[in-house]
Amino acid sequence: MFWRVFIISVSCALALIIVGASLFALYMSQYENSRPETLISNYIDSLGEDGLAEYIINNFPENTGNFSTVDQVVSEVIMPTLKNSIRYEKRVGEYSDDQPVYTLIAGERKIARISFTPEGKTLFGFNKWGEAELEYEADFSDLHYDALYIKVPGGASVTFEGNRLTSSYIERTEKYSGPSSEYEKPVKLPICEVYNAGEGYGDPNIVVFSGDNQLQVMSASIDEETGIKTISYSFPPSRLHSLTFIVPSDAIVTVNGKTVTSDFITESNLPYPSADKWNADSDSAPYIPSPSADKWNIDSDSAPYRVKYFLDGLVTVGIEFSVSAYDGTVLTPVSSDEESGIYEYEYPSELLRTAEIYAPEGSSVTLNSVELTASELIGNGAVPNEIESIGQLITNPERVCVYRVGGLYSEPKIEITDKSGKKLTVTAAENMIYSFDRESSDELMEAHKAYVEQFTDNYIKYYTDGRIYIEENFENLILPYIQPDSEAYKYLSIVFDSLAWREKSTVSEKNISSHDYIRWGDNCFSCNVDFMIKYYNPNSGAYEEENVKDWQLFFVNTTGGENGWKIAKFIFH
DSSP states (O other): OOOHHHHHHHHHHHHHHHHHHHHHHHHHHHHHHSSSSHHHHHHHHHHHHHHHHHHHHHHHHHSOOOOOOOOIIIIIIIIIGTOOOOEEEETTTTTOOOOEEEEEEEEEEEEEEEOOEEEEEEETSEEEEOOEEEEEEOOOGGGEESSSEEEEEEEEEEEEEEEHHHHHHEEEEEOOOTTGGGSOOOGGGGGEEEEEEEEEEOOOOOEEETTTOOEEEEEEETTTOOOOEEEEEOOOGGGEEEEEEEETOOOOEEEEEEOOGGGGEEEEEEEEOOOOHSOOOOGOSSSSSSSTTGGOOTTTTTOEEEEEEEEEOOOSSOOOOOEOOTTTTTTOEEETTTTTTTTEEEGGGGGEEEEEEEEETEEEEEEEEOOOOGGGGEEEOOOOGGGGGGGGGOOOOEEEEEEEEEEEESSSOOEEOOOOOEEEOEEEEEEEEEEEEEOOHHHHHHHHHHHHHHHHHHHHHHHHHGGHHHHHOOOOOOOBBBBBHHHHHHHHHHHHHHHHOOOOEEEEEEEEEEEEEEEETTTTTEEEEEEEEEEETTTEEEEEEEEEEEEEEEEEEESTTOEEEEEEEEEEO
C-alpha cells in the first residue's frame, strides 16, 4: 500500500514538473518571439542575400538601357556592392516597442523601411506580430548614367555587352583628345567617333578593336550635372609616342608654341651630375666656373635639382619644342635620344647665378647653410647699396660688408646674424642682391614725422593742382624740401613735365601716414610713406583713386641747420 501511494505521488509530482517546465518553455519562447529585436533579426536572417536581390529586382526602376535587363543589373552591378553587409537600424522618431519600425541597410545604403504590426496576444499576453511590411527606399542613381559615350579612333569596332554597335550608334565625330593633345597642333589631330550606347548602370563590358589591335581605356569620367558618362580609348601603342624633358627646375618648356604647365611634371628633385664633375679642372668643368661653387648648392632646401616633364599619348609628328632658361635664353640639350623622345638640359656656366649680400660689419652670413668667409668678401666697410648713390652727401654713413658668391643654380637661402647674436630679416632686391631690414627709430619718427607728412601733403597738392599752378607749387611746395642736383630733383623734373598738361583735380579724400624711420648716417635718414587720394580728374572725366604704399624718402642735412633736411632720393617699392 505504501509503495503504491509513493509511486502515485512521485508520478504526480513529475507530471507537475513536466507541465511546469513546458509552460515555462512556452512562456520564454513566446516572450523571445515577441521581442522586436528577435523579430527583425529573424527576418533579416530569413531574407538573406537572395531575398534581398529578389526584393530589389521587384522594385528596381526600368532605366537599365537597351543592353541589360533589371536582373542583370541587380546581379552584376548592384549586389556586388551589397554583399555580406545587410543590417538594420531603428528609425528615430518612428520606433516603439509596440510599433517597431526599422531601416534595412546594405552596403551602407538604405534599402527599405520595415515595419511590424501586432495582430493579437499570445497565451501569456505577449504581442503576436504580423508579416513584415516593406517600403522601398533604395537609391542607386549614383551608379546610373543617363547616356554612355564611347569615344574611339575612327574606324574602330565597338562591342558593348556582347553586342556589336553599328554606325547608327555614332552620334558625332570630333578630334582625338589624348593626355597631351593640348600641345599638339589641332589641324593634325586624327578624327574619333563617339558612340552613344544610351543609359545604364555600372561599368559595362566594352571591347574595342582597331584592326587587329585591342584598344585600352584612356580615360573614364561622368558629368555630375548631365549624368553623361564618357569612356575614351587610345590609339594602339604603335601609333603613340611621348616626349620627356629633364630640365633645371626653373626652366621653361615650350611645345608647339605653348608653355607646358607644371601638371606635366612627373618627377622632381632629380639630381644634377655628381659634385665631382663640378670640381674638375677648368678645362673640363663647363658648368660651374668656381671649383668651390658646388658647396653653395648642397643645402637640401636649395640644392640644385631638375624636374621631368612627361608628355605621353602623342599621336602627331613634327612637334616643335624648346627649353628656355629663367632669363629667356634658349638652351641646347646636353643629351638627346630622338627615337625615345628623351631630352636632357642643364644650365651652361654663363647662366649660373651670382648673389651679392650686404651685411652689417661684424655679422655672420651663411648662404645655403655654408658660412661665408674672407674669400667671398669683396667689400669691407662699403656704403650700403640703398645709399650708395648719395653717399657723398652723408657724414659717417653706415658701413657694411659685401659678399659675392657665383655658380648658383637657383636663388639661395641667406641668413644674417649680427654680432649680438640676433638673426636679421633678409630682403632680396633685383639681380640677386640681398640686404637686411634695419630697426625703425621712434626718436627719428618723433622728430621728423610732421615734416615728412607735410611734404607728402604738398606733393599731393602739386600733383593735383593742375598746370596753371605747376610752376608756383613746384617753387613753393616742393623745392624747399629737395636737395639740389640730387636724384630726387631729377625725378621731380620728370614729374614736372608729365604734369604740365593736367587740369586741376578736385580732391575729395586723402590719407597720409609714415613709418620705418631708419638712420643711415649722422645726417641721413629714410622713412616710408603711404598715402591715398580720391579725386575728380577732369582729363578723364571720372572719379579716380590712387594708393601709394612704401614710398621711401631719403633725407640728408648738409647744412647742419635745424631746417636743413632735404630729400636726396626716392624709391618706389
